[in-house]
Amino acid sequence: MVRIGQAIMLHRGGDREEARNRFAALWQETDPDADLFHRCTIAHYMADTQDDPADELAWDLRALAAADALHDGHRQGGEHQLAVRSLYPSLHLNVAAGHARLGNEDAARSALARAREKLAALAADAYGQGVRAAVERLEKQLSDGAAAPGGPLDGDGGAGHLP
Template identity: 30%
Template structure:
């Protein structure tokens, strides 16, 4: 986004007000940005921030839908990187309303567009939110879609036990190496390779107690399964 756009400046000021606990001021600034928006691109940006300030799940969904609709109307490279988070926001809104099948559909769309998000912390945040949404809503989907993007059950059991042990004894090094690959797992072959590589690094270093080293070998075997 162009930081010099007047509506972007208003939204930045609104975020600052929100961070300072001035919710009414934040909402007023976002509303002013919406009122001043000159085209669908600027309306898309401001609708995103207005969605954050709504008091009901229904209104949150309405503004997230407005944001997505405006992005569709723009339809060019300016909004390409928006789509992963736009779909995540739609998924979260439907999840909040208890409509988990719709939520899963949007988290799946977000997974398909995950590569469009900018690299770095923002891209990582999107992947983590997508993976969490897919796991939380998988039971509401049918057939093959129910496991799309999620870590399969065998891998889930193996790595969860390891994470529990590492958390208990504060092994931040093992957690730091493996959690990003697990939290961002969207079910692709590349994700499986990334998770296996992270687990393998811990295994090869051999600093774990014997029992955990054995569990790690089981996890590696589970991740290797197609």
């Protein structure tokens, strides 16, 4: 987690390429069956470092797949399940925003509905309020037709990628 945190700090500090390189190395080092929480976290943040919206969505989907495997409890115990439960709304939101950026409105709406279903897991803190507000913004943008390529979601982050 320390090395993941360091890569996150690099990204937040503006060194997107080095963060991407470090996340890629961490991804290669983690075991797909034993390190699900770490892989979820790495993929979640790796998505933020991508230049291509399709690549960003692919990493968001990897994060969601790792969270699903962890949440289902088929491979690991419950020590990280609470953290994953509170991460689900953001994971689904990011998948929705990715689909929207690529013009896949039906997929975006479906993922956004799943994000909305998971909002109850969020605390009434700044993080929870931020995710809820981002869900509302993306719903409005989709209803306003902003999901089409070239629309407001195309390239500017739209609903935003949340931790």
